[in-house]
Amino acid sequence: MNPVEIEEAVSQLAETPFDPEVFPFAFLEAFGSKATTIKRIKSGSSNPSDLPGGVLQRNNIHLKVCPEGEVNATLTALRESPATTRYKAKFILATDGKSFEAENLADGETVACDYRNFSDHFGFFLALAGITTVRQIRENAFDIKATGRLNRLYLELQKQNPDWDQAERQEQFNHFMARLIFCFFAEDTNIFHSEGLFTQTIAQMSASDASNTHEVLSEVFRAMNTPLKDRKAAGICSWANVFPDVNGGLFSGNVAVPRFNKIARSYLLDMGNLDWKKINPDIFGSMIQAVADEEERSALGMHYTSVPNILKVLNPLFLDNLRSQLEQAGDNRRKLLNLRQRIARILVFDPACGSGNFLVIAYKEMRKIEAEINRRRGELERRSEIPLTNFRGIEIRHFAAEVARLALIIAKFQCEVLYRGPQLALFEFLPLKNDNWITCGNALRWDWLSLFPPTGRGVKMQREDLDLSGETREQAEIDFENEGGETYICGNPPYLGSKWQSQEQKDDLKQIFESRTKHWKSLDYVSGWFMKAADYGTQTHSAAAFVSTNSICQGQQVPILWPLIFETGHQIAFAHTSFKWANLASHNAGVTVSIIGIASEPPTMRRLFSITDEETLVERSVGYINAYLVPASNCMVEQIRNPLSEVSPMLFGNMPRDGGNFILNGDERGNILKTYSALERFIRPYLGAEEMIQGKRRWCIWIENSDSAIASEHPYLKEVQEKVRQFRLASKAGSTRDFASRPYRFVQIAGTARDHSLVVAKVSSEKRDYIPVDLLNGNAIASDLLFALYDAPLWNMALIASRLHLVWIATVCGKLKTDFRYSNTLGWNTFPVPTLTEQNKIDMTRCAEEILLAREHYFPATIADMYDPERMDREFPRVREAHDRNDEIIERIYIGRRFKNDTERLEKLFELYTKMTRQQTPLTKSTQRKTKS
Structure with a gap:
């Protein structure tokens, strides 16, 4: 269930007459518990509550309906219940049908309200449905409630007016919904000068069968688009003449309205009865952006980016500088005036603005600074000099673009009320201006300079665009000059790795990068925004910062993208290294991202933010940030043939290209040996990687060159070889066909071990804290899904199993989807290791042995079991302890102590790498040696 569905279910429960027998199970059902789960709890088989009448769902909630007046005492009993602790309840809840009290046992947060109002606090319990959230959502359930009501109306109107759901009328439909939202907000905030005016007018003037609802709405909209002096001539109905002149493009153009049925009219009135004064534009805008998108509607209510996350972009980009200037100005009127004039000229531009939450937060924060300037200057009622047209966006989805503009209008009114008072806010709010500062279109295809030229530039676009009323006009009409101020580009563009891009998206990147690099097809979609911002910055006084997948600062994308960015004269001005961008997300889902700020005139000292191993945010002031987001010199890690350091060579595993004929499972091996025991x-x-990590067992037929004659005479081996030969002859690859003449052997044999081999998975899960590495005996054959160090000293395993090595691999090798993608030439050969003493090697050998012994202690648990991050500490503590000891020993070799976090680890590794590569020559593609024998 998504948050909107949960809110609707909880609201229905709150409106239903209270039934003490039904309530506990209906409450669980409202938060997504399955019918089978509830049935087991009802029967008692899954209800371990130790309180009479109590209901306990393991790992979730312990609740109890009690006699009237005993709610507080019952909540205490639930808190002190041994079962609450034993079965790890997250929440306790008590109610008597009159009062309602609950507590989140993790943080002590509580809810206490009348029973009939408990649905207003549904956000408090979202964790019961596996949904993480932030305090803003928990404390302001209105936005999700309004989203749900809006969605119900949208779907009903869509059903009633199928022609309005067609592409040619979709924009008109979206514009109609934006008008409704404004009217609900306006009637509850006295913008219409009479509370409830819009809803009451619809209720009174439209028939109960909804036959004329569309006509009533159309007349109201026509009134709001007509100046008062022109209304008599326009023939506005007297009952609609009470509405003010709003205009501003919101009610201009076509006033057609979709037809309503009784259900849709009921939904409309229900929406009007909500308290729209509670709307939070940065939350609500994000919530409703999925309403008009059928593909995204299943995630309705999930689109929310928290204010703290947005400020991670905006603060270091420019807001912190403004606040610093405010602090330095003190009460100096001249300095305050200069700062206010500077703020009024700042342009904030989000070229993937969605519903505008970055722009809304930027506007609110700048108004807060301006209000403080006015307070210090004794000008509290002064009109704001920050125009909404300085907060510009491009958004490809029309409805989101509509909502972005509307959200900014609402944010402006709320700021006016907050800083200048309701009277002045209402007096100056209407009519709205006709400016259109949110553009609907593809940001990667449009020339940003033509859309938003700096002062004095005559660049104009001649293509046509659609304004918010659905009418065409010249693109030049939406240009606003910025009077020489700074431009700050920001946002959270779509990420999309190369394998997930549509053809249209690939074409977007092609037209940006094709003339610059032949390797552009490997880039993430977000790269386009960075390149466009850098190009824009060559012609303007601007800086940019985007939320991005961390993959553009890892692996093969680094030497493709970042030299192009740096060639424009831009450098990385600040960065947040990898962290989970987890907002309102189901099951704690959240993509790992970085925030990267670029500027052509970066500050002398750059700001680098990172998360410590203890989950603490740390800010450092550093001289330089390279493309890997490390405070080190700008270098690109490229493949090299031989290891930089004193480590053993790492080779490919062995590739059969046999059509599966050499490979045997356990049953096949057993049957063969029963018949031909000499073949053992x-x-x-x-x-391969799966066998090593998950403990699965397979075998292969392995014939040395010296045994080829014997094998060709054996009936079983002869048959196998013939199948291999036929498979290779049928291959389209010439290199495979060449080996049809040697069907007894693998095509690629990188090596075998006399005594043992250390093997590393080519691809492994990013969730593990360590790279999977194992020790095999000399008889085992490593497949081509593994890398192998044949007969290498055991201390090499300690290095591979270290946290240091994992962060290096994650950074320079990058990911396959979200998994680590290991490379011997790029990851192992480049891994910088200090000069090791014999004692260092002895210590590291002992660490590797301790890791292997710890694993042996938990046999038959597999590497997958023991390195599962949710099980490792709890079930396999000896393995964790062995790795901690290994990290301790190795990190002391590097810096004499443990590193504080991964950023510090990378900083040291890049420092060492730079020193060690001064005399090295990168391995180019043409010089790579194939590993066939």
């Missing part, structure tokens, strides 16, 4: 020496353990 030709059948060897065969491991």
